[in-house]
Amino acid sequence: MKELRNKHAFIIDMDGVVYHGDTLLPGAAEFVSWLEANGKKFLFLTNASDKAPRELRQKLSRLGIEVPKENFYTSALATASFLRSQCPGGTAFVIGEAGLINALYQAGFTMSDVRPDYVVVGDTRSYSYERLEKAVHLVLEGARLIGTSCDISDPTENGVVPSTGALISPIELTAGRKAYFVGKPNPLMMRHAIKRLGCSREQTVIIGDRMDTDIVAGIETEIETVLVLSGVTAREDLARFAYAPRHVAGNLAEVMAAMTS
Numbered sequence: 001m002k003e004l005r006n007k008h009a010f011i012i013d014m015d016g017v018v019y020h021g022d023t024l025l026p027g028a029a030e031f032v033s034w035l036e037a038n039g040k041k042f043l044f045l046t047n048a049s050d051k052a053p054r055e056l057r058q059k060l061s062r063l064g065i066e067v068p069k070e071n072f073y074t075s076a077l078a079t080a081s082f083l084r085s086q087c088p089g090g091t092a093f094v095i096g097e098a099g100l101i102n103a104l105y106q107a108g109f110t111m112s113d114v115r116p117d118y119v120v121v122g123d124t125r126s127y128s129y130e131r132l133e134k135a136v137h138l139v140l141e142g143a144r145l146i147g148t149s150c151d152i153s154d155p156t157e158n159g160v161v162p163s164t165g166a167l168i169s170p171i172e173l174t175a176g177r178k179a180y181f182v183g184k185p186n187p188l189m190m191r192h193a194i195k196r197l198g199c200s201r202e203q204t205v206i207i208g209d210r211m212d213t214d215i216v217a218g219i220e221t222e223i224e225t226v227l228v229l230s231g232v233t234a235r236e237d238l239a240r241f242a243y244a245p246r247h248v249a250g251n252l253a254e255v256m257a258a259m260t261s
C-alpha cells in the first residue's frame, strides 16, 4: 500500500469512508491534510443525489474539513452531464431533491410534466403516490427512465433507508420498463471523475467502502482500488464476491499509516 503515496489523483467515496451520518471517521481529516500538503488532486465521489456540491462542502466544513466545492462530484452531476450529451436542451420530470434539479438546470434542462424527454429519479424524502402515478404515465407515453444510482438502500445513523434503486422500482414494475442508472458502479461516473481530475488511470486510485459500487467501478475503469472496512463491508464479506480490491484497510487512518510509514 506504500506505493499509493506516488499516485497523483485520489477519488474518495464519502459515506462510510469520510463520515457516517454526522460522525467523522478516523483519519479522514488527516488524510485530506496529507493530500493537500502533498499537492495531490482529489475528488469526493458520492452516489447521493439529493445534495449539491455546495451543501456537501458545508457538511464537511461542519465536521472540520475545509474543501472547495469543486472537489465534490455527485451522481446528480453525472446524470445531468450524461443527459446533456444524450439530449442537449431536453426536458425532464424529476422525482428528487434540489441537488438533482439544480444539476439538470445547470446542464441546460427544463423541468416539464408534459411529454418530457426523461423521467429522472434520485434520492428524496418527499415521495408521493401522485408523482409516481405521473411518472408511470409519462414513461408509458415515451419518456426515458433514468435513475441517479441503482443503490437499493443506504445505511444511516437511524438505520437503513430506501435509496434511489428502491424508489424507482414501482415505476419500472408498473410501466414495464427498465431504468438506466448513471451512478457507481456505472464506469461512466468514474470516467467523468478521472476527466475532472485531469490524470491518467494509472495515476489514479479509488477509496471506497462498498464492493458492489466503489470497488467494481474502480476495477471496470482499471484504476487501483482500496476498500476500507469503516462502512458497509466487513472483512468476512469479501469471500462472497468474484472480484477483489487491490488493497484492504480498516479506515483512512490505516491507509495513511500504511502509506506514510
Ligand SMILES: [Mg+2]
Binding pocket: 013, 014, 015, 016, 017, 208, 209, 210, 231
Ligand atoms: Mg460509501
